[in-house]
Amino acid sequence: MNELISQAIAQWQLMHSIELVATLLALAYVILALQQSLWCWPAALLSTVLFTHVMWQSALLSDALLQLYYAGMALYGWWRWQQLKQGSAGSRGPVYEWPWQRHCWLIMATAVAGLALGAVMANYTHAEFAYLDAQTTVFSVMATWLVARKLVSNWLYWVVIDAVSIYVYAQKHLYFLTGLFMLYTVIAIAGYFIWRSHYQQQPAVRLSV
Template structure:
């Protein structure tokens, strides 16, 4: 009995140690992305792989699959930013789309979120089924926008993180609530940092014409 109890305690400590390391790496990813450092992607990859292990071990299989997607996007983001780095003057280039394209993307993503929410509401015991489905759908899209180095990705994350704060607070998950409050602040800072860089790009481009 004592051996079993010791093993359970050791397993619990290991799982939460992995969770802590994954969280630190996730914060490092966001901060490095803010600085447009390509090293944000290795941090993201390690974080998502560790979170995949935590979610799988906790029987949160949908979250585990979501983090596997994030791992794939980390590899894509590294490749995409590496391609830009190899092009003269493109290493720190920030891109942006017209508002019409964003409106189309938001509409399609929202419809996908509604479909997922319907499945969660009618076939599972999920809480906040529709709201949580929307944050999931938009998180998938926003991660892709980071890899594309699109300025507006930060605005997507501001909304996603703010909604996540509400969900986690309602579920009394105070550590995650605090973490996403930090994410929201970083997303706001990231938007203004990237926008300043984007505006400088436009100024330099206009001077060369």
């Protein structure tokens, strides 16, 4: 019995240690992204590797799949931001924005994808918060792509995604993640205004595609 308790404590400590390191790297990613630093992407890559393990062990399967996507986007984001920086006279490259109509279509398409993923997770896996987790997953997929494209309004999507994620992670007792997403929400609000200011001050650029 004592051996089983010791093993359980050791596993708990390991899980939360991994969660803590991943959390610090994820926080570094967001802060560096806010500053439009290329180094946000290596921090994101390392964080996703660790979070994949945490999400799988917590039965948040949609989130586990999301982390694998984040790893690929970290590589794409590094390449994309380098291209934007090289093609611009500025040190950070331009930021972009879309008209609201395009955002409406994107939101509707993403929500439908979330319902489909939620149905799969609810009926064929042991996932918890299947529909809610699926919606945050698909919207995170979309919003991460908008970050890589340097779209100003990506931060507004993250405000909503992060607020919903706070509830999910608190219910799963992932305390470092809960605290992280509280910080994320504040940073996302700041990020929107900082990037919007940059967008308004830069020379006119074409819409991001």
